[in-house]
Amino acid sequence: MVAGLGSWALLEDRRAELRESFDLDARVLHRVLSQRMEQQETVLNAVESLAAQGVERRTLGGYVKALIRPYPQITAVEQCTSAGCEALTPLPGTLPVLPFTPGGSSRVRWPAGTGTRYALERGRIRVWVEARALLPGADLPPEPMTVRIYRPESRSVLAQREGGGRPAALTFLVEKQLGTPLEPFPILFQREYSWNVWPWTTFLTWWAFTALGAWTLARGLTARRRAEQALLDERRRAQGIVQASTDGIVVLDPQGTVMQANPAAHRILSGLRVGEDVRQVARFRATLAQAPLNTARFWQGQEGPTLPDGTALQRGLERVLIGGSLTPLLGERDQLLGRVLTVREVGPLQQRLLAQLDAGERRIREHEALLAHVSRLSTLGEMSAGLAHELNQPLTAIVSYGQAGMRLLGEEEPDLAPVRQSVHNMVLQAQRAAEIISRLRTLVRRAPAQRVKVDVVQAAQNILTLCQADLNRLGVTVETQFPATALVEADPVQVEQIILNLIRNALEAMAGLPEPRLFLGLTPAAGRWILTVQDSGHGLSGEILPYLFQPFHTAKRDGLGLGLSLSQTLAQGLGGDLVGENGPTHGARFTLTLPQWTPDDSVA
Numbered sequence: 284m285v286a287g288l289g290s291w292a293l294l295e296d297r298r299a300e301l302r303e304s305f306d307l308d309a310r311v312l313h314r315v316l317s318q319r320m321e322q323q324e325t326v327l328n329a330v331e332s333l334a335a336q337g338v339e340r341r342t343l344g345g346y347v348k349a350l351i352r353p354y355p356q357i358t359a360v361e362q363c364t365s366a367g368c369e370a371l372t373p374l375p376g377t378l379p380v381l382p383f384t385p386g387g388s389s390r391v392r393w394p395a396g397t398g399t400r401y402a403l404e405r406g407r408i409r410v411w412v413e414a415r416a417l418l419p420g421a422d423l424p425p426e427p428m429t430v431r432i433y434r435p436e437s438r439s440v441l442a443q444r445e446g447g448g449r450p451a452a453l454t455f456l457v458e459k460q461l462g463t464p465l466e467p468f469p470i471l472f473q474r475e476y477s478w479n480v481w482p483w484t485t486f487l488t489w490w491a492f493t494a495l496g497a498w499t500l501a502r503g504l505t506a507r508r509r510a511e512q513a514l515l516d517e518r519r520r521a522q523g524i525v526q527a528s529t530d531g532i533v534v535l536d537p538q539g540t541v542m543q544a545n546p547a548a549h550r551i552l553s554g555l556r557v558g559e560d561v562r563q564v565a566r567f568r569a570t571l572a573q574a575p576l577n578t579a580r581f582w583q584g585q586e587g588p589t590l591p592d593g594t595a596l597q598r599g600l601e602r603v604l605i606g607g608s609l610t611p612l613l614g615e616r617d618q619l620l621g622r623v624l625t626v627r628e629v630g631p632l633q634q635r636l637l638a639q640l641d642a643g644e645r646r647i648r649e650h651e652a653l654l655a656h657v658s659r660l661s662t663l664g665e666m667s668a669g670l671a672h673e674l675n676q677p678l679t680a681i682v683s684y685g686q687a688g689m690r691l692l693g694e695e696e697p698d699l700a701p702v703r704q705s706v707h708n709m710v711l712q713a714q715r716a717a718e719i720i721s722r723l724r725t726l727v728r729r730a731p732a733q734r735v736k737v738d739v740v741q742a743a744q745n746i747l748t749l750c751q752a753d754l755n756r757l758g759v760t761v762e763t764q765f766p767a768t769a770l771v772e773a774d775p776v777q778v779e780q781i782i783l784n785l786i787r788n789a790l791e792a793m794a795g796l797p798e799p800r801l802f803l804g805l806t807p808a809a810g811r812w813i814l815t816v817q818d819s820g821h822g823l824s825g826e827i828l829p830y831l832f833q834p835f836h837t838a839k840r841d842g843l844g845l846g847l848s849l850s851q852t853l854a855q856g857l858g859g860d861l862v863g864e865n866g867p868t869h870g871a872r873f874t875l876t877l878p879q880w881t882p883d884d885s886v887a
């Protein structure tokens with residue numbers, strides 16, 4: 284199209300140029316021929332005026348001869364009378380027959396037929412003009428041009444000059460009238476140009492130029508299309524790989540919002556939705572054997588890209604062992620475009636290994652529990668012996684004082700003074716017994732405890748996992764309200780021991796009751812973490828409530844009444860406390876307070 288438009292513009296330019304030159308030539312030629320006609324008329328007027336003055340015929344003949352010499356088209360000049368016309372100059376041939384009719388004004392006379400001669404008449408003078416002789420010798424333009432003078436009315440050709448019969452690529456044509464008063468004959472100018480008038484070299488250059496341009500453009504476009512296609516293919520391949528991957532792949536924006544996820548990701552992280560925060564479904568926890576996982580730091584990419592071995596995904600009530608990583612996506616200038624989370628469920632073999640490990644760990648724990656129980660029993664045995672020995676004295680004393688008191692009161696007129704003394708002694712002996720028991724508690728408190736960084740969330744979850752079988756058996760609905768982590772400075776075994784005691788008691792209190800519910804919540808408060816354990820059991824009875832934390836107070840047939848007492852002692856030994864009360868509506872609520880762990884503490 285560009286080539287066509289350019290060629291058209293070039294053609295138009297050349298056409299305009301040729302037209303201008305043609306118009307100029309036609310104008311010039313028109314003027315020359317018009318002048319030539321006027322000269323004929325001038326000759327006519329001059330001869331007629333001489334004749335009218337009565338110049339003698341011979342003299343007139345000589346004069347005419349001289350006068351017409353420069354005009355080859357004037358072939359004869361005649362003087363007419365009513366008898367006929369006679370030539371004033373010698374004739375080169377015969378003149379056509381043209382009867383004379385006298386008349387005053389100038390006019391053009393045409394002999395019969397279609398000859399090329401005609402006569403101009405004025406008065407008695409007649410000038411014969413050979414139209415064919417009008418054109419040769421005229422100042423014709425250098426370029427060939429067809430010129431035709433027509434006879435008016437009949438439009439037969441009077442004179443013509445051909446411009447050459449070349450095959451015409453372009454024809455210009457204009458018709459005018461000769462500008463004389465007597466002979467305003469139609470005159471046609473025509474010029475024909477052959478193909479070689481066009482600027483072929485310019486055309487060829489232009490075409491070559493546009494072809495080169497078009498070729499370059501086409502090459503560029505093809506290259507671009509190919510590059511785009513390659514990019515599309517590449518993208519499709521990448522998409523294919525992502526879609527086909529058995530690993531879950533999730534593309535996140537820098538804030539952690541899901542932008543894209545493959546089918547495996549939707550399968551592993553059930554409930555995953557594009558446009559929502561990935562953390563709502565990707566809840567990672569360290570399993571029993573692991574140190575606590577700081578999920579907040581992990582999501583900020585500060586925990587290293589790979590999830591530690593043994594990380595579990597909390598999927599509803601179920602926990603699945605998974606592996607994976609969080610890789611930053613960096614832009615050209617190293618700016619963070621987002622992150623890619625990959626997750627995979629750890630293979631069945633590893634799951635089995637984990638289960639075995641768990642089972643092994645559980646067995647060890649059970650064994651430990653058994654040992655602790657046995658050691659508790661043996662301690663208890665020793666303690667009982669000690670207690671028996673220690674308490675025997677005050678108790679024997681109380682019994683004897685009591686019996687003495689009763690005997691004294693049984694007398695007819697009892698003397699109250701010795702009775703009062705006996706009762707006073709009984710009180711003293713009972714206080715001694717209480718002191719012995721208090722010393723026992725102090726003994727327990729002195730047990731050496733470890734002080735390390737402990738995640739209470741982790742500890743509580745470990746215990747829930749341990750009690751899972753019992754929870755399932757009793758159909759307990761467990762509700763937890765935990766932060767990501769709750770770090771305290773404590774002995775991990777002791778913390779777990781306390782939580783285990785609270786959960787065991789809760790389970791025992793709910794056994795056999797409909798719709799058992801257990802709530803565990805963790806809230807921070809002024810440098811402390813507060814763990815609340817609330818159940819929907821029968822609650823704390825009025826008898827037990829005042830002695831809840833006193834050793835050997837139990838409402839159970841096979842209970843020892845040491846769990847809560849020991850737990851409180853442990854909690855206080857860790858710088859915290861344990862309190863118990865009845866829930867607002869029903870059930871019991873125990874609150875364990877432990878001091879928060881602060882990073883500048885010199886503990887591990």
Ligand code: ADP
Pocket residue numbers: 784788789792818820821822823824827831836837838839841842843844845846847848870871
């Ligand atoms: P034991 O469990 O051996 O009796 P504890 O010191 O653990 O010893 O408990 C003391 C008593 O406190 C229990 O016998 C029970 O009556 C009461 N108790 C403890 N926890 C609860 C609870 N969650 N709901 C109701 N009563 C409880």
